[in-house]
Amino acid sequence: MKMNEARAVVTGGASGLGLAVAREVIARGGRVVLLDVQAHAGEAAARELGAAAGFVPCDVTSEDSVNAAMDAARERMGTINLLVNCAGIIGSGRLLGRSGPMASEFFTKVVRVNLIGTFNCDKAAAAIMQHNEPSEDGERGLIVHTSSVAAFEGQIGQVAYAATKAAVMGMTLPIARELAAFGIRCVAIAPGVFDTPMAGEITPEMREALAQQIPFPRRLGQPGEFARLVASAFEIAVLNGETIRLDGAIRMQPK
Numbered sequence: 001m002k003m004n005e006a007r008a009v010v011t012g013g014a015s016g017l018g019l020a021v022a023r024e025v026i027a028r029g030g031r032v033v034l035l036d037v038q039a040h041a042g043e044a045a046a047r048e049l050g051a052a053a054g055f056v057p058c059d060v061t062s063e064d065s066v067n068a069a070m071d072a073a074r075e076r077m078g079t080i081n082l083l084v085n086c087a088g089i090i091g092s093g094r095l096l097g098r099s100g101p102m103a104s105e106f107f108t109k110v111v112r113v114n115l116i117g118t119f120n121c122d123k124a125a126a127a128i129m130q131h132n133e134p135s136e137d138g139e140r141g142l143i144v145h146t147s148s149v150a151a152f153e154g155q156i157g158q159v160a161y162a163a164t165k166a167a168v169m170g171m172t173l174p175i176a177r178e179l180a181a182f183g184i185r186c187v188a189i190a191p192g193v194f195d196t197p198m199a200g201e202i203t204p205e206m207r208e209a210l211a212q213q214i215p216f217p218r219r220l221g222q223p224g225e226f227a228r229l230v231a232s233a234f235e236i237a238v239l240n241g242e243t244i245r246l247d248g249a250i251r252m253q254p255k
Contacts (some may be wrong), residue, residue, distance in 0.1 A: 001135050003231050006030030007077040008171035009070065011060055011087035011121055014041035017146065018086030020223030021230050025082075026052050028231060033073035035060070035121075036087070039189070060087045060117030071125040072189040079132055083125040084170035084230055085118045085168075088146060088173040090198055091160040100255040107160045114164035122175060122186075135238045144230055145172050147156060152190070153252040165190070169243045176241035179211055185240040187233050192247025194221040214248040221246065 008025045012018035013034030024050050025032045036042040046055035054076050058069035074080055090182030095102050102162035122143055129141030147169040154162025169188050176186040193210045202210075211219050229246055233239050 001081065001139055001234055001237070003234060004029030006082045006234060007030075007079050007082060008032040008082040009035060009073045009080050009121075009125060010084045011035045011058070013055075013086065014038045014045050014224050016086065016198065017086065017188055017191070017194065017226050019045055020054060020227040021084050021086065021169070022049060024224070024227035024231050026050065030082075033069075035069050035073075036121065052183055053067070058121055061112040063120050066117075066120040066124050069104065070121075070128060074128050080125050080128045081130075081132055082144070082234055083121060083186065084144040084146075085121055085139070086146050087117055087121075087159075088114045088164075091164075093159050093160060094157050095159050102159070107163075110160040110164055111158070111167075114161070115167045118168050119171070126179055126182070126184055129184050134183050135237075140183040141185070142234050143179075143186040144233060145169070145243075147172075147188045147190040149190055149192045149245060149247050149250065149252055151243075152245075155252055156255040172243055173241045180240075185237070187239055187241070188243040189226065189229055189233075190243055190245045190247070191226055192221055192245070192250045194223060194226065195225060204213050213253070214250045216248055218248075 006025050010018045010021050013022050014036035031052045034042050035056055039057045040214045042055040046053045055110040056069045056072045059065045088253050093102050132140040134140055145168045146166040150158050150162040151169045172186050172188040193216045
């Protein structure tokens with residue numbers, strides 16, 4: 001598949017990694033529909049991207065909302081052959097915090113957004129992709145999961161986040177194996193420390209300290225680098241069932 005043929009749905013597309021992916025798709029001649037709970041930001045992003053982009057409000061934790069959004073995306077673009085799951089929350093918190101043990105409701109919320117939200121989008125998109133005309137390699141689509149280096153080296157305070165990102169990574173291979181029968185691939189990308197709105201919550205001093213932990217290059221990753229990896233994955237048919245670390249060789253410390 002070539003990027004100018006991409007008919008992409010990007011969750012969390014109103015900002016950060018998701019918006020960078022949408023820009024890359026448009027720049028390479030494809031079309032994209034952004035899904036996000038941030039309606040104002042999503043509409044503004046779609047306007048910025050131009051006629052080849054659209055926006056549909058969507059809560060990935062709701063099966064009905066996801067199904068309706070995927071149907072709307074299919075109507076707009078004719079089909080879907082690329083899903084990039086970027087919707088997610090950090091969910092920082094200690095198992096035993098200052099005010100007591102972590103509330104189950106908090107942990108469950110992170111699971112609903114990061115894990116169940118990805119699952120909801122995967123199955124809805126795959127149900128559409130299975131009917132696509134196959135490429136020369138028999139391909140019908142690609143699903144991209146956004147994992148994290150926290151899946152490998154979760155830090156103190158990341159118990160909920162790390163659990164969900166490990167789970168997203170863990171279901172990548174089984175999905176790739178199952179959907180192979182339909183010519184649908186599934187890969188995961190595990191970013192390290194990236195310069196996104198989430199990183200905007202930390203102080204400049206902490207950003208610099210994090211950058212110094214990265215062997216090379218000693219800087220935060222740029223969303224465009226994540227987007228270019230998505231584009232490469234879309235065009236390389238043999239890339240399937242794998243989790244790719246995109247982290248400058250960082251190995252996170254306990255805290």
